[in-house]
Amino acid sequence: MLIRKHDPILSSEITPPSIYQRRREWLKALGLGAVALAVGCESRSAQEASAGVREEPVGGKALTIGERGKYVLDEPLTRYKDVTHYNNYYEFGVDKAQPAQTAGGFHAHPWQVEIAGHAEVTGRFALEDLLKPHPLEERVYRMRCVEGWSMVIPWLGVGLGDVLKRFKPTSNAKYVAFTTISRPSEMPGLAQPILDWPYREGLRIDEAMHPLSLLAVGLYGHELPNQNGAPLRLVVPWKYGYKGIKSIVKIEFVEDEPKTTWNLAASDEYGFYSNVNPAVDHPRWSQRTERRIAGDGFNLFGNRIPTLPFNGYADLVAGLYAGMDLHRNF
């Protein structure tokens, strides 16, 4: 019997984005052609839009990408303009358009991060030193907001676990706690006691060490704009967006489950884990589906899609929660 050895797939054999995006466009056209005709708006092809995405003016310093292609998606990207002008960053205002308007005066450089708690190496570190040993990776992730909308974003960053390991956490380090900077002079939203400032988030240590967890410093090949959490933010793609804490100034290895901001605000609505889960509704709204903000942006029709368990990353992360009741540990 002949057993054929699998050749490594050449990158040239992988379906190029222009083709798979056209396929999506065909599916879309079949379902929505009539509606599009009826309202007299012919949507541009996703291929064209996606090409436009790359050509769009992108702000900030260009970064050198060390590695790309490890995490990609067969889904159209969200436009740079949409990623950077629709932000939940309450320190810069509660309206999603506000951060882009008010974050301009924020000084993201120079930046230091304090590493504290149960680790052999602790102290204050310049951002550059924190990142230096690691090549920057581009990873395209889904981002699902707890409010029911989602994006597809090409982040740039380094594996969180790779960075954390350098500080040699001890066996007492069961969780990792993160804190956002609190700088009232540059963050007008802090004047309102809407949340318990400073913003805090946390992960279990195995979640933090999971290869998907990303410390992001950029998007679309450039430095993070202030409104997206410059200069350093967390991206945990299988959890709701608010777990992705922005402008991190402190990372602490702790023994007990850390307090997190949204959980403090409403513990029955926002759990510690906050894994994307279509089977567990927010007490006030359904999480079964989401509105995808992607492609050419003029997606008035047909942008509602089913929400996937763990935001589509179940095969990679479900094992972290084996034996846990996800309805109780939401």
Next chain:
Amino acid sequence: MKAGLSSRLFFRDRIAVSKPFAFALCLLPLALLVWDTLREQLGTDPVAQLEHRTGDWALRLFLATLAITPLRRLSGSAWLVRYRRMLGLFAFFYACVHLTTYLVIDLGGYWSQLLTEIAKRPYMTVGFSAWLLLVPLALTSTRRMMHRLGRRWQQLHRLVYVSALLAVLHFLWLVKADHREPLIYLGILALLMLARSDAFRSMRARALRPEKALAQSR
């Protein structure tokens, strides 16, 4: 006497002129919405934007409708009541656009979700009820229905207060953390209700016309 007649004529003319103007004004938010939609100026999440803007205008016109009677009493301008039905129907109109946007554009294709949404989500239950209560009021808003129902018309139309309260609750319940805006609407509604209450009316009457109020109480 003559002056009174001419001023009455003047007011009639003014209403004749200003009513179409008010009508156009009420349509302006819709026109801007259509304009922004066609020019793709609704921002990153156009569906949410359409829902928010139509909801906001439904609520604003609703409160404007409820403000007519207290304003008429305060100012003594009886002609104000001539705008009440139009404002109320426009509030209902924007509520219909709001609901349609949710059903057709937002929920598009996932209609099986609708019933569970309305039944399970308090903010949906309350919002849908607010709209449902307005339907009979809109249907009986014609002059003919007013005559046919007689006294029961007023009883029926008291539902408007329940609907307004539900509409504000709908807004309050869907907000994630910043309750300031819906609380402003709630505050205005509370104020309007207070201005209608008998206690407030008699208090005001006494304050404005002490001798008359005294005479009445004797």
